[in-house]
Amino acid sequence: xxxxxxxxxxxxxxxxxxxxxxxxxxxxxxxxxxxxxxxxxxxxxxxxxxxxxxxxxxxxxxxxxxxxxxxxxxxxxxxxxxxxxxxxxxxxxxxxxxxxxxxxxxxxxxxxxxxxxxxxxxxxxxxxxxxxxxxxxxxxxxxxxxxxxxxxxxxxxxxxxxxxxxxxxxxxxxxxxxxxxxxxxxxxxxxxxxxxxxxxxxxxxxxxxxxxxxxxxxxxxxxxxxxxxxxxxxxxxxxxxxxxxxxxxxxxxxxxxxxxxxxxxxxxxxxxxxxxxxxxxxxxxxxxxxxxxxxxxxxxxxxxxxx
Numbered sequence: 001x002x003x004x005x006x007x008x009x010x011x012x013x014x015x016x017x018x019x020x021x022x023x024x025x026x027x028x029x030x031x032x033x034x035x036x037x038x039x040x041x042x043x044x045x046x047x048x049x050x051x052x053x054x055x056x057x058x059x060x061x062x063x064x065x066x067x068x069x070x071x072x073x074x075x076x077x078x079x080x081x082x083x084x085x086x087x088x089x090x091x092x093x094x095x096x097x098x099x100x101x102x103x104x105x106x107x108x109x110x111x112x113x114x115x116x117x118x119x120x121x122x123x124x125x126x127x128x129x130x131x132x133x134x135x136x137x138x139x140x141x142x143x144x145x146x147x148x149x150x151x152x153x154x155x156x157x158x159x160x161x162x163x164x165x166x167x168x169x170x171x172x173x174x175x176x177x178x179x180x181x182x183x184x185x186x187x188x189x190x191x192x193x194x195x196x197x198x199x200x201x202x203x204x205x206x207x208x209x210x211x212x213x214x215x216x217x218x219x220x221x222x223x224x225x226x227x228x229x230x231x232x233x234x235x236x237x238x239x240x241x242x243x244x245x246x247x248x249x250x251x252x253x254x255x256x257x258x259x260x261x262x263x264x265x266x267x268x269x270x271x272x273x274x275x276x277x278x279x280x281x282x283x284x285x286x287x288x289x290x291x292x293x294x295x296x297x298x299x300x301x302x303x304x305x306x307x
């Protein structure tokens with residue numbers, strides 16, 4: 001079988017599996033789907049030891065004072081969180097604003113509305129926190145559609161399927177390969193865009209800023225666009241509140257950007273501020289951040305690899 005035939009077969013199998021999973025988890029009641037999702041998360045925990053090792057290494061960096069059993073407890077919680085998110089994503093096409101309001105509430109919506117009233121566009125700093133797929137979806141259900149900066153999935157059929165669900169209520173996907181132009185256009189039109197900026201980058205697109213006290217190469221595009229356009233920037237994320245048994249869509253206050261005569265210094269300073277906002281949520285909800293990503297892979301010149 002030729003390489004192209006192998007590729008087509010792989011794409012077809014991946015798409016079929018994804019389509020089947022989405023439709024199977026869409027059928028049962030939400031509570032049942034979440035139980036199934038949590039079980040799937042537990043299965044992945046057992047089947048992929050490499051991801052566990054990455055997660056434990058990251059937790060050693062972020063929480064040097066914790067014991068290994070404490071770190072493992074956090075990591076196992078993450079897999080449950082990811083399982084819940086799979087279930088929520090599959091259920092999303094069924095949700096209405098009224099239904100979703102039974103298990104999601106806002107905290108700080110006034111901060112978002114104040115940012116919107118400025119009229120120069122809104123940039124939402126977010127990350128792979130809580131139920132990030134559900135966050136923008138719920139916001140669009142309530143009449144606040146937004147753009148999302150997303151990396152294209154390797155499988156084009158799965159990419160189209162997932163994006164169709166994401167955009168059912170007016171959201172738009174801005175792919176990273178056309179990120180700068182699309183983002184500038186959105187800000188000039190006074191729109192809202194959410195950016196996941198907690199993944200490892202490489203220079204020159206990334207700059208080194210502290211994340212849990214360890215230099216992390218972080219996307220600087222959000223800071224560059226905010227400084228150029230005057231867009232309002234605020235943190236936002238959807239986190240599971242165990243006490244309330246609900247998701248809370250948090251919006252923080254609009255950030256005061258550092259704006260001096262030194263443009264490159266300002267970019268680093270603001271990127272550090274945005275990253276600190278993400279870190280504050282991770283510290284509050286440590287079992288709801290994507291520890292299995294190699295966040296500190298890129299190192300400053302001369303430093304040894306972490307992984």
